[in-house]
Structures are given as structure tokens and as C-alpha cells.
Amino acid sequence: MTAPELTLHYAPRTRSRTALWLLEELGQPYTLASFDINTGRHKQPDYLALNPMGKVPVVVDGxxxxxxxxxxxxYLADRYPAAELAPAIDDPRRPDFLRWCFFSSAIMEPAYGEKFFKWTVPARSVAWGSFDGMLEVLTAGVSDREWLLGDTFSAADVLVGSTLGFGLQFGAVPMTGPLADYAARCWDRPAWQRAAAIEARESERFPMPTP
Ligand SMILES: N[C@@H](CCC(=O)N[C@@H](CS)C(=O)NCC(=O)O)C(=O)O
Incomplete structure (x- = not known):
């Protein structure tokens, strides 16, 4: 048997779990290179060659x-189109797909920072606007439809659904209304459940250090 082309550099209890869910949705064989983030493995030169930011996750493809x-x-959605995780480049849904993919890291992530760290910033000057504005747009985006693009699940749902999951888990986002319903639809997916089982197993393998 040939080795899988794909390797996921992953640490439990991190944003790696988004990539894990994505790979489970992708349906391609992959190697899980799991490590304890407390070892600092992600700051070693060989890892920095993969991601100069020294952050997880990283996927290596061939x-x-x-x-x-x-x-x-x-990248993965386009590279492995059989999984149908992205509309084609000439599909009219493509711009909205891209907008939601960027929404996760460019809007939701820093908006969480505002909420958690109580930043007082002028909404018109910062890239994410405001936490409340982000929540309003996200709520509208998942109301009256199953997925962000309508009936079709996509990699944008993995990004946004997973980032929403972190917000719900840490209490930044209240578990009510359309956002809670959308999260429940995400958590109902077999791929999400497989990823959650792997995450639980790896969290047990690399427990939190005792203070
Ligand atoms: N913008 C990055 C964020 C990745 C990230 O923040 N990873 C965190 C874990 S949740 C990390 O590696 N932290 C370890 C560190 O910086 O030492 C992405 O989207 O992949």
C-alpha cells in the first residue's frame, strides 16, 4: 500500500481540529502527525520550514x-474536487464561498479577540468591524438555510462552523437561535463526529500539563 499523500500536523485542543474535520470531510487518506503542543515541536526549525509562523495546523500534500x-x-477543496467542498471557479456561488472562507479568520477570529480581551476599538477603522456586527452578519448567513451556500455543504462551513464552535465553547457566542441550530447541524455530520473522536483520543494521549 502506498503512503497517503496528505499529512496533517496537528495538536489536540487547538485550531488543528478545524483541519481535522476538513480532512474527514475530504475523504482522502491522510497521516495524522499528532504532537503535544507543550513540547514546542512547532517552534523547531524543521516545523518552521513548513509554517514560519510556528503555528498548528499545517497540511503537507505530496x-x-x-x-x-x-x-x-x-487548497484542499480545489485540489480534491471529488469531495465537492467548493463550488467551481466559474460557479456563481464561488464569490460567496470565498467570502465565508475569509470571514472565519479575517472577521470572526479578531472579533473574538475584541470580546475576550475587551478591546475598545473604532469599528470603522478595524478590519472586522465589531463583534456584534460580526454576529449579526453570521446569524443572517445561517438563518433560513441549511448551509452558508444554501443546500450545499462546503469547506466554508467547516471554517465558519468550527470557529463558531470555539466561540460557543468558550462562551463568547450564546448557544441560542439560528447560530445554535447551525452548530447542531455541523455537529451532526459524520465527519465532524469522527474528528471529535480523534480529538478526544489525542487529548487523552497528550493531556493538559498539571499546573
Ligand atoms: N491563523 C492561524 C491560527 C493558528 C493558531 O492560532 N494556532 C495556535 C493553536 S490554536 C498555535 O499554534 N499556537 C501555538 C503557538 O503560537 O505557540 C490559522 O488559521 O491556521
């Missing part, structure tokens, strides 16, 4: 590394 969740999602 020797080529791709880092940053948004890039990982768009």
Missing part, C-alpha cells in the same frame, strides 16, 4: 506544505 486554515481549506 511534500508541499500549506498553512493557515483558510488557505488549507480552499
Amino acid at each position: 511534500g508541499v506544505p500549506v498553512a493557515e486554515l483558510g488557505a488549507i481549506a480552499i
Whole structure:
């Protein structure tokens, strides 16, 4: 048997779990290179060659590394189209797909920073606007439809659904209304459940250090 082309550099209890869910949706064989983030493995020179930011996750595809969740999602969805995780480049849904892919890291992530760290910033000057504005747009985006693009699940749902999951988990986003319903639809997916089982197994393998 030939080795899988894909390797996921992953650490439990991190944003790696988004890439894990994505790979489970992709349906391609992959190697899970799991490590304990407390070892600092992701700051070693060989890892920095894969991602100069020294962050997880990284996916390596046939020797080529791709880092940053948004890039990982768009790259894998386009590279392995059989999974139907992205509309084709000439599909009219493509711009909205891309908008949601960027929404996750460019809008939701820093908006969480505003909420968690109580930043006071002028909404018109910062790229994400405001936490409340982000929540309003996201709520409208998942109301009255199953997925962000309508009936079709896509890699954008993995990014946004997973980032929403972190917000719900840490209490930044209230577990009510259309956002809670959308999260439940995400968590109902077999690929999400497989990823959650792997995450639980790897969290047990590399427990949190005792303070
Ligand atoms: N913008 C990055 C964020 C990745 C990220 O923040 N990873 C965190 C874990 S959740 C990390 O590697 N932290 C370890 C560190 O910086 O030492 C992406 O989208 O992939």
C-alpha cells in the first residue's frame, strides 16, 4: 500500500481540529502527525520550514506544505474536487464561498479577540468591524438555510462552523437561535463526529500539563 499523500500536523485542543474535520470531510487518506503542543515541536526549525509562523495546523500534500486554515481549506477543496467542498471557479456561488472562507479568520477570529480581551476599538477603522456586527452578519448567513451556500455543504462551513464552535465553547457566542441550530447541524455530520473522536483520543494521549 502506498503512503497517503496528505499529512496533517496537528495538536489536540487547538485550531488543528478545524483541519481535522476538513480532512474527514475530504475523504482522502491522510497521516495524522499528532504532537503535544507543550513540547514546542512547532517552534523547531524543521516545523518552521513548513509554517514560519510556528503555528498548528499545517497540511503537507505530496511534500508541499500549506498553512493557515483558510488557505488549507480552499487548497484542499480545489485540489480534491471529488469531495465537492467548493463550488467551481466559474460557479456563481464561488464569490460567496470565498467570502465565508475569509470571514472565519479575517472577521470572526479578531472579533473574538475584541470580546475576550475587551478591546475598545473604532469599528470603522478595524478590519472586522465589531463583534456584534460580526454576529449579526453570521446569524443572517445561517438563518433560513441549511448551509452558508444554501443546500450545499462546503469547506466554508467547516471554517465558519468550527470557529463558531470555539466561540460557543468558550462562551463568547450564546448557544441560542439560528447560530445554535447551525452548530447542531455541523455537529451532526459524520465527519465532524469522527474528528471529535480523534480529538478526544489525542487529548487523552497528550493531556493538559498539571499546573
Ligand atoms: N491563523 C492561524 C491560527 C493558528 C493558531 O492560532 N494556532 C495556535 C493553536 S490554536 C498555535 O499554534 N499556537 C501555538 C503557538 O503560537 O505557540 C490559522 O488559521 O491556521
